[in-house]
Amino acid sequence: MDKVKTILLIEDSPGDVRLTREAFRGVEDVLRFHVASDGAEAVSFLRREGVHGYAPRPDLILLDLNLPRMDGRQVLSVIKQDDGLKTIPTVVLTTSVAEADIEAAYQLRANCYLAKPVEFDAFESLVRNVSVFWLKMARLPPQNQALC
Amino acid sequence: MNRTVLLVEDSPGDVRLTKEAFRDADPEIDLRVVVDGVEAMTYLKREGVHVDAPRPDFILLDLNLPKMDGREVLAHIKEDDDLKTIPTVILTTSDAEADIVTSYKLQANCYLSKPVQLEEFESLVKSINDFWLTKVKLPQQALSN
Numbered sequence A: 001m002d003k004v005k006t007i008l009l010i011e012d013s014p015g016d017v018r019l020t021r022e023a024f025r026g027v028e029d030v031l032r033f034h035v036a037s038d039g040a041e042a043v044s045f046l047r048r049e050g051v052h053g054y055a056p057r058p059d060l061i062l063l064d065l066n067l068p069r070m071d072g073r074q075v076l077s078v079i080k081q082d083d084g085l086k087t088i089p090t091v092v093l094t095t096s097v098a099e100a101d102i103e104a105a106y107q108l109r110a111n112c113y114l115a116k117p118v119e120f121d122a123f124e125s126l127v128r129n130v131s132v133f134w135l136k137m138a139r140l141p142p143q144n145q146a147l148c
Numbered sequence B: 001m002n003r004t005v006l007l008v009e010d011s012p013g014d015v016r017l018t019k020e021a022f023r024d025a026d027p028e029i030d031l032r033v034v035v036d037g038v039e040a041m042t043y044l045k046r047e048g049v050h051v052d053a054p055r056p057d058f059i060l061l062d063l064n065l066p067k068m069d070g071r072e073v074l075a076h077i078k079e080d081d082d083l084k085t086i087p088t089v090i091l092t093t094s095d096a097e098a099d100i101v102t103s104y105k106l107q108a109n110c111y112l113s114k115p116v117q118l119e120e121f122e123s124l125v126k127s128i129n130d131f132w133l134t135k136v137k138l139p140q141q142a143l144s145n
Helices: A014-027 A039-047 A072-081 A099-107 A120-137 B012-025 B037-044 B070-079 B097-105 B118-135
Strands: A005-010 A031-036 A060-063 A090-094 A112-115 B004-008 B030-034 B058-061 B088-092 B110-113
Touching: A005 A014, A005 A039, A014 A031, A014 A120, A031 A039, A039 A072, A060 A072, A060 A120, A072 A090, A072 A099, A090 A120, A099 A112, A120 B118, B004 B012, B004 B037, B012 B030, B012 B118, B030 B037, B037 B070, B058 B070, B058 B118, B070 B088, B070 B097, B088 B118, B097 B110, B110 B118
Parallel strands: A005 A031, A005 A060, A060 A090, A090 A112, B004 B030, B004 B058, B058 B088, B088 B110
Antiparallel strands: none
16 A cells, blocks of 8 residues: 655645646545745745644655745755755746756756646646656655665 | 657666557657666767767666666766756666665656566556656757757
């Protein structure tokens, strides 16, 4: 039996949050789905600071690039420079298709980069694809990594 | 768009299966195969017979390889400023948690276990094509060269 997976979505658009949450729930109905609506909150959640003292460690992070307070690129570099967090697969999901953003995200060790389509149906289908691939196909690092 | 995929795999059966599954998924894919870790590095550094090798857009890497282990190949790729942006996906029979964690620590972009059943293997390769080579935005070669 798979353990219940925890997803952290870092996204400031309420519409995109709703759509992403629904797509993920459609693929796996038992899921802990957390949302941070800006970069600073995402980092507090991941570091279990303040109100996030008991936050679970996410199995997968979905990260928008353009965020209030702290930019997604900065959040990505915090995650990938932290020995406790860097193994968490971090998927960039953003409206930007600029090659410089794609290149920079991979330089900062994003696990993969996806551009949000403008049309609703295409967006929904992309998010479903992301959730099927990462939840059903990929092997994610275990929550407890003490054995390694 | 023509994609070049580098498959680093020593099992002839798995090479054949992967080739066929990619061909079914998208015949345009330029699939290059190297059968051990040393040859993988020679290819990526464009040395010897690989001097004119195209830079791969995507790498599929087995962990247990002759001559140089897949973990070592992964570490070399991700320590090299020119190569590290190439998405590198582990495709291996191991589903040991230690291998999964080590691979993500070494910055594998993703870890996949090879299914034992033929049909599942084919369907996994198709999913790799549908996701990584179709949906995912890969870095452009020109920028990183």
